Amino acid sequence: MSDETLISPATTNEYDLPPHKSWMRNLIDRPIAIIGVSLLLLFGIIAIFAPFFAPYDPIALDPLQRFKGPSAAHWLGTDALGRDVLSRIIYGARPALGAAIAAVILAAAVGISVGLFAGYRGGNWDRVVMRATDMVQALPTLVFIFAIIAVIGRGILPTTLAVAFLFSVIYVRITRAIVLRERERLYVDAARVAGLSEKRLVFSEILPNLSGPLIVETAIMLGSAQLVIALLSFLGLGIDADAPDWGGMLNDARLYQGLHPFLAIPPGLAITITILLFNLLGDSWRDIATGHDEKKNHRRRRNSVIQSQGISSTPLENDALLTVDGLTVDFPHGKNQQMRILDDVSFTLNKGETFGLVGESGSGKSMTAMAMLGLVPAPGLISRGAVRIDGENLLALPENELAARRGQDIAMIFQDPVAAFSAVHTIGEQITMPLRTHQGLSKRAARDRGIELLDRVGVIDAANRIDDYPHQFSGGMAQRAMIAMALSCEPKILLADEPTTALDVTVQAQVLDLLMELREDFGMTVLLVTHDLGVVAETCDQVGVMYSGQIVEVGDVGSVFETPRHPYTRALMKATPSGEEKQDRLKAITGRVPPPWAWPKGCRFHPRCEFAEDACQEKDIELINLSRCRLRDELDRTTSS
Amino acid sequence: MRKFILYRFASLFIVLVLLSVLLFGLVQLSPIDPAVIALGDNATPEQIEALTKEWGLDQPVFVQYVNWATAALEGDLGKSLIGGDEVTHAILKRMPISVSLWGVAIFLAVFGGLGLGLFAGIRSGSLADRIVTIGASIGLALPGFWVGLLVANAFAVQLRWFPVIGYTPITESVTGWLHSLILPCTALSLHAIAVIARQARGTVIEAFDAPYVQALRANGAPDRVIIYRYVIKNALSPVLPIIGIQAGIIVATAVVMERIYAMPGAGALLIDAIVDNDLPMLLGGVMMIACLVLIINLLVDIGLALLDPRVRPS
Numbered sequence: 001m002s003d004e005t006l007i008s009p010a011t012t013n014e015y016d017l018p019p020h021k022s023w024m025r026n027l028i029d030r031p032i033a034i035i036g037v038s039l040l041l042l043f044g045i046i047a048i049f050a051p052f053f054a055p056y057d058p059i060a061l062d063p064l065q066r067f068k069g070p071s072a073a074h075w076l077g078t079d080a081l082g083r084d085v086l087s088r089i090i091y092g093a094r095p096a097l098g099a100a101i102a103a104v105i106l107a108a109a110v111g112i113s114v115g116l117f118a119g120y121r122g123g124n125w126d127r128v129v130m131r132a133t134d135m136v137q138a139l140p141t142l143v144f145i146f147a148i149i150a151v152i153g154r155g156i157l158p159t160t161l162a163v164a165f166l167f168s169v170i171y172v173r174i175t176r177a178i179v180l181r182e183r184e185r186l187y188v189d190a191a192r193v194a195g196l197s198e199k200r201l202v203f204s205e206i207l208p209n210l211s212g213p214l215i216v217e218t219a220i221m222l223g224s225a226q227l228v229i230a231l232l233s234f235l236g237l238g239i240d241a242d243a244p245d246w247g248g249m250l251n252d253a254r255l256y257q258g259l260h261p262f263l264a265i266p267p268g269l270a271i272t273i274t275i276l277l278f279n280l281l282g283d284s285w286r287d288i289a290t291g292h293d294e295k296k297n298h299r300r301r302r303n304s305v306i307q308s309q310g311i312s313s314t315p316l317e318n319d320a321l322l323t324v325d326g327l328t329v330d331f332p333h334g335k336n337q338q339m340r341i342l343d344d345v346s347f348t349l350n351k352g353e354t355f356g357l358v359g360e361s362g363s364g365k366s367m368t369a370m371a372m373l374g375l376v377p378a379p380g381l382i383s384r385g386a387v388r389i390d391g392e393n394l395l396a397l398p399e400n401e402l403a404a405r406r407g408q409d410i411a412m413i414f415q416d417p418v419a420a421f422s423a424v425h426t427i428g429e430q431i432t433m434p435l436r437t438h439q440g441l442s443k444r445a446a447r448d449r450g451i452e453l454l455d456r457v458g459v460i461d462a463a464n465r466i467d468d469y470p471h472q473f474s475g476g477m478a479q480r481a482m483i484a485m486a487l488s489c490e491p492k493i494l495l496a497d498e499p500t501t502a503l504d505v506t507v508q509a510q511v512l513d514l515l516m517e518l519r520e521d522f523g524m525t526v527l528l529v530t531h532d533l534g535v536v537a538e539t540c541d542q543v544g545v546m547y548s549g550q551i552v553e554v555g556d557v558g559s560v561f562e563t564p565r566h567p568y569t570r571a572l573m574k575a576t577p578s579g580e581e582k583q584d585r586l587k588a589i590t591g592r593v594p595p596p597w598a599w600p601k602g603c604r605f606h607p608r609c610e611f612a613e614d615a616c617q618e619k620d621i622e623l624i625n626l627s628r629c630r631l632r633d634e635l636d637r638t639t640s641s
Numbered sequence: 642m643r644k645f646i647l648y649r650f651a652s653l654f655i656v657l658v659l660l661s662v663l664l665f666g667l668v669q670l671s672p673i674d675p676a677v678i679a680l681g682d683n684a685t686p687e688q689i690e691a692l693t694k695e696w697g698l699d700q701p702v703f704v705q706y707v708n709w710a711t712a713a714l715e716g717d718l719g720k721s722l723i724g725g726d727e728v729t730h731a732i733l734k735r736m737p738i739s740v741s742l743w744g745v746a747i748f749l750a751v752f753g754g755l756g757l758g759l760f761a762g763i764r765s766g767s768l769a770d771r772i773v774t775i776g777a778s779i780g781l782a783l784p785g786f787w788v789g790l791l792v793a794n795a796f797a798v799q800l801r802w803f804p805v806i807g808y809t810p811i812t813e814s815v816t817g818w819l820h821s822l823i824l825p826c827t828a829l830s831l832h833a834i835a836v837i838a839r840q841a842r843g844t845v846i847e848a849f850d851a852p853y854v855q856a857l858r859a860n861g862a863p864d865r866v867i868i869y870r871y872v873i874k875n876a877l878s879p880v881l882p883i884i885g886i887q888a889g890i891i892v893a894t895a896v897v898m899e900r901i902y903a904m905p906g907a908g909a910l911l912i913d914a915i916v917d918n919d920l921p922m923l924l925g926g927v928m929m930i931a932c933l934v935l936i937i938n939l940l941v942d943i944g945l946a947l948l949d950p951r952v953r954p955s
Contacts, residue, residue, distance in 0.1 A: 135663055138656055138938075140893035143930050147664060150915040150923045151671040227784055234786050235900065235912055254790055254901060258805075261794045268787035276782035283778075373859050377850075400863065407861025420856035422871050424878065424949050430853075434860050469950040486860055495859075 033284035036277045043274065047093035056084035058091040058244040067260050076266045079249070080256055088244035089266050095245045096274065099160045100225040104218060106164035111171020112214070116206070118172065119179030126176070133169045141166045145228065149237055159238045163225050174217055175210060182206050212289040216282045223278030230271050246271050321525050322349040322410075322493055327385035329371050331596070339596045341380065342367055343549045346623070347542075349493065354519065354526040356540035356557070358533060358572065362593040364549040365529045366415075369495045372527075373412060374402050389492070407434035411486035415498040417478035421470035427454075427478075428466035431485035438489050453484040458514060476507035480514065490522055497529045512539065533576040537561060545569045548593060548604035552628040565627040565635050567609045603629065611635070642946070642953070649942055653935050660931050661713070664924060665706050673918045674698075679722040709924075718925035723917050728925035731910060738808050738906040741818065742895045743933075745826040747888045750833035754887075755880065757834065758841025762876070763868055765846050773838060780835030786897040789828035793901055796824060806903035825898035833887035840883045844876040851875065878949045885941035889934045 046053050055075075062082035070077045076085035118129040136144060148162040183206075232238035233247025234254075246267040253263035326344050333339035342364050349355050357365045370376060372387050374395055386393040389409055394402060406412075411434075414420040421430055431453065432446035441449065447466065454462035457480040470478060479499060486494060496515065500508040516539055519526050528540060536543050536557060543560050545553040545568060553566040564570045574587040591608040594600065600607055602617035609616070611631055621628045629635065676692040677684065693699050697708060709719065718728035761773035797805040803824050809817035848854065849872060857867055896908025907926060914922035946953045 135656070135659055138660055139927075139931050139934060140889040142890070142893040143927055143934075146911060146915060147667055147923065147927050150918070150920070151667055154915075223782070230784060231786060231894070231897065235897065237912070237915060250787060250790065257790060257794050258798050261798070264787065264790050264794065268784065268791070271784050271787065272779075272782050275784070276779065279778065279781055370855075370859070375855065375858055377855075403858075403861055403863050405861070406859055411861075412856070412859035414852065414856055414859075416852060419852040422851075422853040422857075422875055423951055424874050425871065430857070433857060433862055433866065437861055437863065437866060471951050482856070485856075489861075 030284055030287075032280060033288075036280040036284065040274075040277050040281065043093055043277075044097060046090055047097050050091050050094060054084075054087035054090040056087040058083060058087040059242060060084075067256070069262060077262060079252060079263060080260075085249075085263070085266055088249060089246070089270050091244040092246045092249060092267065092270065093274075095156060095239050095243070096226055096230065096271070099156055099163075099229050099239075100222050103160045103163040103225045103229070104167060104221050106160075107167035107221070108171055108214070108218060110164070111168035112175045112210070114168070115172040115175025116179055119176035119183070120206075129172065130176070133172055136166065136169045142228065142231070145232070146237075149232070154237050156239045156243075159229055159232050163228055167221055167225060170217065170221065171214070174213060178210050178213060179206055182209050212285075216286045216289065219278050219282030219285060223275040223282075226278070227271065227275055319350045319352075320348045321351040321389065323386075323388045324348070324368070324372060325386040325388065327368065327371055327387065328383050329367060329376050329380055330383045331380045333597055338383075340599075341549055341596050342371060344623075345371075345385070345546075345549075345551055347544050347551060347554055349525050349527060350542070351525055352519075352523060353541040354516075354528055354539055356536035356543040357527060357529045357546060358531060358536055358543060359546035360531065360572075360589075360593045362595065363546040365531075365546050366497050367549075368546070369412065369497050369527060369529050372495065373406055373410065374399075404438065407486070407491065408438050408489045409491055410493040410495065411489070411491040412495040412497065413479070413482045413486050413499050416502045417475060417482045418470055418473065420482055421473075421478065423470055426467050426469055427473065427481050431466075431481055431488060434485060434488045449488070450484070453488055454481060457481070457484045457487075457518070458510075459484070474507075475503045476511060479503060479507075479511050483511075483515065483518070487518060487522060487524075491524070493525045493527065494519075495527045495529070498531070499528075500535070501530070501532075515539075533561075533572060545572065548599050549596065550604065550628060551623060552605065553626060554623075555626045565625075565632045566605075566629045567611050567631075567635065568605045570635070571608075571610075645946060645953070646943060649939055653939055657928075657932065657935060658710075661710060661928060662706065664927055664931075665709065666702070668920050668924055669702050669705075671918075671920065673920065675722055675920055678918050678920075679725075713928070718928070719921040721914075721922045722919045723922075728922050731922070732907055732925060732929055735905060735907045735910055737810060738899070738904050739895060739908060741808070741811065741822055742825060742829065742898060742904070742906060743888075743892050745819075745822045746829040746833075746891045746895070749826055749830040750837060750887055750891060751884055753830065753834040754837025754884075755841050755877075758838035758880070759845055759873060759876070761838065762842040762845025762849075763872075765842070765849075770842070773842065777835040777839045777842075780831050781839070783831060785828050785832055785894055786901065788831055789825060789898050789901045792824050792828055808902075808904045821902075825902045825904070828901075829891055829895060829898050833891055836887055837880065837884060841876065841880050844879045845872060848872045848875045874948070878945055881941050881945050881948065885938050888937045892930055892933060892937075 060083060062078070065074070065078045065082040066080060068074055068078045068082075074084050074086065076089065079085055079088070114129060118126045144166055145159075145162045148165065149158055152158045152161065229238055230245075230247030230250070233245050234251045236251065239245040239248060249267035250264060250271075253260075253267065256263060324345060324347050326346055327342055328340065328344055329342035330338040331341055345364070345368050347355065357368060359365050367376070371382055371385070372394075374382065374387075374397075376382055382395060385395065387395050389405075394405060394410075397405070421427065428447060428450050432441070432450040435441045435446045435449055436443070451462045451466055454466055459465055459477055459480050465473075465477075473481060483499075494515075499515065500511050503511060512535065515526065518524065528535070530536060540557050543555065543557045544551050545560070545566065547568050553560060553564065553569045555565075560569060561573065564573060571587075571589045575589055589608060594604075594607075600617060602619060603609070603612070603621045606612040606616040613630075616630060621630060625632060627635075674689070674693075676689045676696065676698060680688055680692060697705060700708075712719065716729055718732070720726065721728055721731060757773050757777075761770040764770050793805065797803045804821050807821065809821045811818040853875075854867055854872065857871060862871075895906065896912055898904070899906040899909045900912075907929065910922065911926040911930075913919070914926060
């Protein structure tokens with residue numbers, strides 16, 4: 001058994017994420033966020049310099065000017081006491097924004113400190129703090145605020161304090177959760193080893209990681225705080241009735257709503273717009289922090305039109321069951337750019353044979369299997385290519401006909417069998433899905449057949465276990481159940497995507513043996529995607545070696561392994577332990593598989609190749625004579641000699 | 642399952658006891674002397690002292706709590722400081738209105754929110770999805786009390802389609818009851834609809850990306866089966882706790898609609914208690930809401946266990 005880590009030492013490397021944009025750049029790309037921030041700043045300035053902006057004194061009464069509609073003198077009209085509504089809205093921004101900001105700053109100061117303390121100390125301190133927050137959160141926030149105001153009195157200060165206290169609980173929880181997570185992270189350990197004091201550790205390592213989620217939460221809390229404060233004023237529990245304040249203005253409007261409905265519009269709009277802006281700010285920041293692009297959510301679920309023109313139909317060999325012809329998959333990359341993930345992949349599956357598809361992680365083996373079913377994850381697109389079974393191109397079929405072929409003609413099993421089942425449905429319901437969909441079996445008949453199938457793949461006590469849920473199955477048993485599902489309609493071809501990688505070593509061989517046994521019994525053709533050359537040598541007739549989205553070498557297992565004609569195949573073999581020859585050391589391939597946006601020009605393997613020459617990076621290399629290497633024939637000789 | 646429910650009931654009771662300690666302690670911090678409030682401004686020091694003794698207010702806080710709690714367990718939450726009514730009786734008398742408001746609003750929130758959210762999630766990227774998403778963002782920012790006021794004005798005062806104020810008991814007329822509740826409950830549930838719809842949309846989209854969907858699809862499941870049999874059921878369990886929280890918020894904010902539509906419900910009683918410094922009434926009202934919210938949470942937990950076998954006790 002080889003270990004993938006030998007070939008590809010780490011999966012987390014600088015290549016895993018697409019090139020990262022700075023948050024500044026991200027912000028500029030979001031005009032709505034810019035508008036939101038500017039408007040909030042504008043509101044803040046207007047609130048601070050209210051006497052300058054307000055046309056009238058907000059509490060000056062004018063009995064002759066009561067209930068006047070909007071006019072040139074009073075842009076938003078006057079209220080029941082003849083006071084200017086616009087001026088009251090402008091002054092009302094002071095308690096609205098001021099109290100909300102004060103409450104949230106206080107909440108943040110207290111909450112983050114307590115959260116840091118609880119999270120960092122852990123143990124009993126942590127338990128006490130968490131139970132206390134549980135208690136407070138058992139009740140809706142507003143009810144607790146009612147109780148606090150009843151005790152400490154009404155008015156703007158008690159209101160602010162009550163809101164601050166309840167919101168601090170949210171900060172405690174978020175901060176603690178992040179501290180606990182960050183504490184476990186390697187770099188904190190590293191910093192500890194490097195001799196940083198605990199205090200410096202908290203401030204220098206943990207706090208920066210807190211800022212992202214907390215900024216998001218703060219923006220949203222500013223909106224909620226403002227809403228709660230306005231609501232308390234509306235109920236007469238918050239700010240004094242005379243002082244201009246949006247919630248109180250709405251309460252006034254309520255009293256005269258029948259005759260003067262316009263009074264409710266300005267304060268309501270003011271509250272709504274401010275909350276909207278705060279929420280917008282929070283959402284934008286979350287998107288920026290997580291690198292999430294809203295556009296990504298609007299994914300196509302179905303594969304769009306597949307262009308199969310320009311694909312020459314290669315004459316079928318006698319025993320060819322399935323041919324993959326020039327399969328090419330593109331993903332959008334940046335604006336109006338395409339990133340080629342699979343490049344002109346072609347191979348043939350012969351009837352009853354097993355074809356091994358090998359390569360490092362990220363070489364495109366699994367993508368090839370998915371693309372063969374027309375199931376490229378969105379927003380990817382099969383831009384060229386054909387997959388022919390008995391001469392008919394599957395990819396040219398309409399989606400519903402293609403769906404009917406999946407599971408009937410060609411089925412698939414996956415790497416992580418437990419995740420490949422829905423956790424909230426029984427195993428039985430899921431493995432009988434193809435029987436019921438494709439063969440229209442009744443629930444009872446499908447269940448009976450399901451039990452037989454489970455029994456056939458070696459699930460003990462199948463009649464009872466069919467009603468179990470996936471989490472009650474071990475990995476090996478779940479993979480057997482997955483195989484039962486894939487084989488239920490007796491497909492001609494089975495695609496097995498790393499079917500044993502996620503399983504215990506002891507179980508791997510059993511599952512592989514089962515697969516090979518079933519292949520004989522059902523007369524199936526198998527495509528085995530694996531990174532394990534040992535497995536290929538044991539089970540496969542043909543092998544295709546993939547690198548950077550291309551097949552670099554293909555042929556029958558015997559000749560490819562005996563005389564590899566691509567340096568990558570050679571390197572893979574040297575990195576694989578073998579029982580027969582004694583090797584002092586396994587030789588890891590230097591470097592890593594580059595990500596699709598960094599594929600080099602010319603031969604994609606040349607930066608890691610020991611035989612590379614200048615000519616290798618000049619132009620793309622074709623797959624000629626079963627190898628995609630300029631030196632294919634020379635290599636042949638060096639191996640045989 | 643029965644054991645699980647019993648266990649959850651037991652922990653509900655413990656939380657309730659701890660919460661009552663917390664709230665009772667909070668009320669003790671109040672500078673207000675209940676005896677002074679009950680006797681009014683003209684009471685003599687002798688009268689105040691006599692009442693303090695009679696109510697046991699001179700005893701240690703712990704004893705006072707035990708007395709209050711044992712009485713509360715028998716359904717006696719004490720007497721109002723204003724007018725001397727039984728707190729339990731006063732609350733129960735107003736319960737039909739509050740329960741109607743809560744029930745209808747929660748119903749609208751659950752079905753409206755889930756309906757819109759699932760619909761938008763299934764058709765993510767479509768025009769309908771954009772409309773729901775933008776609508777939810779606006780719904781999140783709209784203060785319920787403003788919407789309550791606006792719809793009251795538009796549909797009751799101006800158009801006269803609905804009664805402006807008041808409440809028709811369900812025992813009198815079912816349609817009249819519904820009629821009097823539609824406006825306040827729509828306004829009350831708006832925020833919850835937005836929150837639930839957003840969450841439901843998100844979990845559906847996430848569920849679509851799950852490996853099991855890939856596996857089902859690779860073995861021939863048509864979209865209709867994937868969506869209606871698998872994705873929706875998987876998407877529901879993360880939404881359920883959100884529904885619980887929103888139901889609690891509806892219970893807490895119903896008081897606003899009671900005020901706008903002049904419905905004498907339990908929330909109005911609570912606000913009056915705050916304004917009048919009526920501490921026993923306040924404590925009783927808050928504990929009553931606490932009970933209800935905890936029961937909602939219990940139902941959510943049971944619902945989760947029914948939906949998701951992984952949290953089900955074996």
